[in-house]
Amino acid sequence: QVHLVESGGGLVQPGGSLRLSCAASGSMLSINAMGWYRQVPGNERELVAAITNGGSTNYADSVKGRFTISRDNAKMTVYLQMNSLQPEDTGVYYCNAGWYLMRPGPYWGQGTQITVSS
Numbered sequence: 001q002v003h004l005v006e007s008g009g010g011l012v013q014p015g016g017s018l019r020l021s022c023a024a025s026g027s028m029l030s031i032n033a034m035g036w037y038r039q040v041p042g043n044e045r046e047l048v049a050a051i052t053n054g055g056s057t058n059y060a061d062s063v064k065g066r067f068t069i070s071r072d073n074a075k076m077t078v079y080l081q082m083n084s085l086q087p088e089d090t091g092v093y094y095c096n097a098g099w100y101l102m103r104p105g106p107y108w109g110q111g112t113q114i115t116v117s118s
Contacts (some may be wrong), residue, residue, distance in 0.1 A: 001026050001027055001107075002024060002025070002026040002027055002028060002031060002097050002107040003024070003025045003026045003107075004022055004023070004024050004095045004096075004097060004107060004108065004109035004110075005022065005023050005025075005095075005109060005110070006020060006021065006022050006093065006094070006095045006109040006110065006111065006112040007020070007021050007022075007023075007112065008020040008021050008112065009093060009112030009113050009114045010113075010114065010115070011115045011116075011117065012085055012114070012115070012116055013116070013117070013118050014085060014086055014087060014116055014117075014118055015084060015085065016085050016116070017081070017082060017083045017084075017085065018082045018085065018114060019079060019080065019081050019082065020036065020079065020080040020082070020093055020095075020112065020114075021077055021078075021079055022034065022036070022077060022078045022079075022080075022095030022109060023075070023076065023077050024076040024077065024078070024095075024097060025076065028076055028097070030099075031053075031097045031098065031099070031105070031107075032052055032053050032098075032099045032100075033050055033051065033052045033053070033097070033098055033099055033100055033101055033105065034050065034051060034071060034078040034095065034096065034097050034098075035047060035048070035049060035050030035051065035058075035069070035078075035095075035096045035098075035101070035104065036048040036049050036050070036069065036078075036080045036093055036094070036095060036096070037093070037094045037096055037104060038089075038091040038092070038093050038094075039091055039092050039094065039111075040090065040091040040092075045094060045104070046060065047060055047102075047103075047104070048060050048063055048067065048080070048093065049063065049067055049068075049069035049080060050069065050096075050100075050101045050102075051069045051070070051071050051078065051101075052101060053071075053073065055071075056101060057069055057101070058101040058102060062088070063082075063089075066082065066083050066084045066085075067080060067081065067082050067083070068080070068081045068083075069081075078095065080093070082114075085114075085116045086116055087116045087117060088116075089114065089116050090114060090115050090116050090117070091113075091114060092111040092112065092113050092114075093111065093112050093113075093114055094108050094109055094110075094111045094112075095108070095109035096108055096109075
């Protein structure tokens with residue numbers, strides 16, 4: 001079993017920045033990829049960014065050039081640095097652990113709310 005705990009959400013003005021953290025624990029030996037997914041009411045969760053153990057990354061087109069995903073394997077923590085935030089970035093951000101860059105794995109965090117508003 002894998003346990004994920006997110007932190008770093010909140011309210012930010014348009015153009016601002018936030019950094020999310022996701023600390024993982026448990027049976028991580030089989031996990032190859034971790035990522036962030038966003039969900040807004042009425043929609044399914046969508047990929048924001050993902051990263052493999054080897055450092056390969058995948059980003060949604062809407063966040064390329066603004067968001068950066070990184071990981072510290074020793075700390076079993078993945079980060080999402082979000083710059084130039086816009087109102088359309090608002091949503092609940094979930095950390096995910098699995099095996100692929102392109103689709104989520106079976107393990108989810110509890111989610112953290114990000115609201116971009118003036």
